[in-house]
Amino acid sequence: MSHTWDPDRYLSYADERGRPFVDLLARVPAENPATVVDLGCGPGNLTALLAARWPQAKVAGVDSSPEMVAAAEGIDGIEWEVGDLREWARPDPLALRAPVDVLVSNATLQWVPDHLDLLPGLVDRVAPGGWFAFQVPGNFDEPSHTTRSELAAREPYAAHTRGVSVPASHDPAVYSRVLLDLGCEVDAWETTYLHVLTGSDPVFDWVSGTGARPTLQALPDDLRPLFEEEFRALLREAYPEDADGRVILPFRRIFVVARKPDGERVG
Structure with missing residues (x-):
């Protein structure tokens, strides 16, 4: 079941959502890449950090959402494209597509079912000695997700939410x-951020x-509206605010940062 994205709503927590990207980028030691691609670039605010990190590189941002790419096109110096990450992972036996020195995907793979099967194809798009770096949420057993799934499985909602896109990771x-x-050489780790949120129903605002x-x-x-009312109440119970109106959201x-070996293509 398809859905659309709202860049403005997504950017309402831009600093909090951007920190993992910065932490990921800090562990990519590429020095002088010629080509850098951001798969799942969203509204482009983080892709701009790639251009700042490697100003000599040709930087491109790719996203399946036309709304997100339209928002990104106001950022100069980067090539923007509406495209499907799965197309990037398709086999290229004739090596017709130019390899990429740094391939980044931030908070995107979790939306692609069976994305483990895509990793060989994505690594194949990376130049020998190049880098493939990605970050995905790992909080899908937290109330921010489980309460939504449980509520959506009840009637009268279930008749409309069966088959809806649900993110998942490993x-x-x-x-x-x-x-x-x-x-590949692999550097993998996990981090739990503790986001301090304020305002009316901030966890709902985040997940919506x-x-x-x-x-x-x-x-x-x-x-x-009825679903939102019930969902907000469940989230307030799971993430209570303190006496100063602050809510802590563990996330x-x-x-993963992988360096492709020098030599033959993978896949």
């Missing part, structure tokens, strides 16, 4: 094993811009 060891078997968005969009206009994220 532990760092799983990604490491796949990439090690491809001959990302993980809960497909579910909310799948509901008809007459049911969505586990998984990071």
Whole structure:
């Protein structure tokens, strides 16, 4: 079931969402890459950091959302493209596509079912000696996700939310094993951020811009307000505010930086 993205809503927590990208980028030691690609670039605010890090490189941002790419096109010096990450992972037996020195994917792979199967193809797009770095959320067993899934499975919502897109990821060891078997050097780790949020129902505001968005969009206009009301109440119970009105949102994220070996292409 398809859904659309709202760049403005996504950017409402731009600093918090951007920190994992910065932490990922800090562990990519590429010095003078000629080509850098951001798969799942979103509104482009983080892709701009790639251009700042490697000003001599040709930098491109790719996203499947036309809304996100339209928002990114106001950032100069970067090539923007509407495209599907899965197309990037398709076999290229004739080596017709130019290799990429640094391939980055931030908080995107979790939206692609069976994305482990895509890793060989993505590594194949990287030049020998180049880098493939990605970050995915690892918090899908937290109330921010489980309460949404449980509520959406109840009637009258279930009739509309069956088949809705649901993000998922794997532990760092799983990604490491796949990439090690491809001959890559791998640096993988996880971090749990503790985001301090304020405002009215801030956890709902956070998830409604990302993980809960497909579910909310799948509901008809007459049911969505009721679902949101119940969902907000469940989130307030799971993430209570303190006496000063602050809410702490723990957010586990998984990071992988892989260096492709010099030599033959993978795949």
